[in-house]
Amino acid sequence: EIVLTQSPDFQSVTPKEKVTITCRASQSIGSSLHWYQQKADQSPRLLIKYASQSFSGVPSRFNGSGSGTDFTLTINNLEAEDAATYYCHQSSSSWTFGQGTKVEIK
Amino acid sequence: EVQVVESGGGLVQPGGSLRLSCTASGFTFSSYEMNWVRQAPGKGLEWVSYISSSGSTIHYADSLKGRFTISRDNAKNSLYLQMNTLRAEDTAVYYCARCYSSSSGRTMDVWGKGTTVTVSP
Numbered sequence: 468e469i470v471l472t473q474s475p476d477f478q479s480v481t482p483k484e485k486v487t488i489t490c491r492a493s494q495s496i497g498s499s500l501h502w503y504q505q506k507a508d509q510s511p512r513l514l515i516k517y518a519s520q521s522f523s524g525v526p527s528r529f530n531g532s533g534s535g536t537d538f539t540l541t542i543n544n545l546e547a548e549d550a551a552t553y554y555c556h557q558s559s560s561s562w563t564f565g566q567g568t569k570v571e572i573k
Numbered sequence: 574e575v576q577v578v579e580s581g582g583g584l585v586q587p588g589g590s591l592r593l594s595c596t597a598s599g600f601t602f603s604s605y606e607m608n609w610v611r612q613a614p615g616k617g618l619e620w621v622s623y624i625s626s627s628g629s630t631i632h633y634a635d636s637l638k639g640r641f642t643i644s645r646d647n648a649k650n651s652l653y654l655q656m657n658t659l660r661a662e663d664t665a666v667y668y669c670a671r672c673y674s675s676s677s678g679r680t681m682d683v684w685g686k687g688t689t690v691t692v693s694p
Contacts, residue, residue, distance in 0.1 A: 468635065501680040503618075510668055510684040511610075511618065517677045554618055558679050561635065562608075562620040 469493055471555050473565035481573045486542040488568045490555035495535045499559035502531055502540045506551045515540065547572050575599035575683055577652075577669045582688030589659050593688055595652040595669030600683075603647035606672035608681055609654050611665035621667070622654065659692045666690075
């Protein structure tokens with residue numbers, strides 16, 4: 468099973484700051500890495516597919532990068548509505564998710 | 574509007590069975606692969622099962638050990654998850670999620686609001 472490890476587990480940031488979340492895979496997964504946002508009491512929402520492709524309707528402040536084993540989700544100019552837990556997900560083999568990163572707005 | 578709506582959750586005793594349903598609308602259900610994903614209370618996401626558009630290809634998470642069965646009825650625009658020999662650790666919100674497929678691979682682009690399964694005496 469491919470294990471995805473996100474860091475940090477929690478981040479408290481002020482509006483307009485930049486947030487960086489990393490996701491490391493236990494083995495190479497190419498670009499089969501996706502990012503989801505889950506707000507409190509809501510279902511997950513696809514933000515970034517295949518490591519760096521923005522999904523339809525997602526604000527341009529969300530960006531993804533990386534390949535192989537190391538990936539990054541960057542949120543530029545953070546807004547209050549971005550308070551959520553963010554998950555990475557790999558679809559290379561027997562799909563798995565990272566443990567999640569909770570982003571709190573100060 | 575493209576959407577999927579789950580139903581069938583509830584309270585069940587350990588060792589019991591439950592059948593979840595997911596009804597799709599707003600898109601051609603028979604053309605899409607589908608998944609079930611679950612989330613235990615206060616925990617992260619766990620992929621459960623995948624089924625191809627025709628139902629001919631099925632995959633499960635290794636942790637389920639043959640207790641769950643995914644199926645679909647394209648004539649009814651419906652996806653199902655039959656869950657047997659339920660355990661306390663199966664307590665979770667179960668999400669139905671549509672596959673987004675391309676030449677680059679697959680992910681999940683449309684999610685329902687989920688249905689809650691509670692396994693308790």
